[in-house]
Amino acid sequence: MDLHIVKKVLFTLCLIPLFTSAQYTDVINSNRPGRAVSAYAVGKNVVQAEVGLVYEQQDDASINSDSNIFGADISLRYGLLFETLEINYEGTFINQNITFTDLGTDETRTDFTRNRLGLKYLIFDPFKNPENNKPNLYSWRANNVFQWKNLIPAVSLYGGATFNLGENPFYVGDPTISYRGAIATQSRLSPRFVLISNIAYDRIGTDFPELSYAVSVTHAFRDPKWSVFIENQGIKSDRYSDILLRTGVAYLISPNFQADFHLGSNFKNSPSRIFAVLGFSQRLDFHKDKLVPIEDQKTGVNGKIRKKDVKKKRKKKKKKDKDDLDF
Structure with missing residues (x-):
């Protein structure tokens, strides 16, 4: 099949997820599939391995070559x-077999x-304070539509x-x-849509530093x-x-x-790329929740409970106990 036809079909398939129903889950918090990484860490004492098996066809019209690539992605968190x-x-380790047609x-x-x-390191989390994200008990629509x-x-x-x-x-x-330095952001657009974006500056200190971005939208099924x-x-460098x-x-x-499984492609011919990746993510969960006494809690720890409120409750209880004794 002609490579350009395959790319057109792939582009059409890329639009389909935007019109299907789906669901995001952070149970394992994997960065797979794709290259964009979550803003969130895996959690204290959690060990996670994310592995992908890669096949890519890469042809370069500028030097009249074609190649097949087999490789593996691995991420240890x-x-x-x-x-x-x-x-x-x-890490990504590949084996590329190139045929130079002219030679x-x-x-x-x-x-x-x-x-x-x-x-x-997570520097800001809009969901840290549960008080600001309570569900609306009177409106299903308010909880399930986009809000600014x-x-x-x-x-x-x-x-x-x-490392080279x-x-x-x-x-x-x-x-x-x-x-390498990078910024990762993550927005929960609705209960079923999550938007992740990354901006990275890589290979700093080389003759060919690399600026890149990645924007990913995840949608969840019922x-x-x-x-x-x-x-x-997107990747921008003097090398590639x-x-x-x-x-x-x-x-x-x-x-x-x-x-997971995904397909991908670029839209130029020097080189032209089309690839498929099959992946798996496994978590070893040694995480233990740290419980904090109510009177010692700060905003965002086990919910938002202010010390003033605790003191007021204690005063009310003491007053009630005294009234009961007086009676």
């Missing part, structure tokens, strides 16, 4: 010290195209390093270590185990620039295990 902080490793030669390239370690306040996102900051080990054929000349997503990613579109589904097999 751990909730470190407290609820809002996580340390994560992200009649073949070449194989094998190495990491992504190999980084970093920390992500839903655009207020959770925000996290990321800082880390990208040995003679990497994909990043020739890069130093062993370069740096069956809470299924969800669909559509994602747009592109715009990618992805769409796919995720299925929650258990509260700690998720499977």
Whole structure:
């Protein structure tokens, strides 16, 4: 089948999720499928592995070559010290077989195209205070339609390093270590729609720093185990620039295990890319909730309970007990 026809079909399929019914769940809080990452950490003492098996067809009209790529994505996440902080490793290892048609030669390239370690910290969470997000007990519509306040996102900051080990054929000349900074936001547009956006500046300190963005919308089916997503990613660098579109589904097999599948493509021919990814996410949950006595609670801890209110209740109770004794 002609590659351009395949891309048109893929683009049409990408629009379908916007018109279906679906559901977002944070049971396992996986960043799969896609490249956009959540603003939220996995939770203190939670260990999580997210793995994807990749196949890609990549043709480059500018040098008259075509190639097949097989690889694997892996992300290892751990909730470190407290609820809002996580340390994560992200890696993509591929094997690319390239055929240069004009020269009649073949070449194989094998190495990491992504190999980084970093920390992500949640600096703002609009849902931290449950008092501001209570459901409306008198209106189903008010709880299920878009509200402007839903655009207020959770925000996290990321800082880390990208490692280039040995003679990497994909990043020739890069130093062993370069740096990466990113901002991730997440908005719960409605009970079924979640919007995630990322802006990142990668390979800082190399001759080819990379600026990128990713915007992803997840929508959930009435069956809470299924969800669909559509994602747009842009990459800008003197080495490689592109715009990618992805769409796919995720299925929650258990509260700690998720499977997913997605397709993606770009829209140029130097190189032209079309790919498919099958993925899995597994969580080992060693998290324990920290219970705080009511009188010691602050805003956002086990709900919003002010110390003044606790004191008032105590005074009322003492007065009631005294009145009972007087009677």
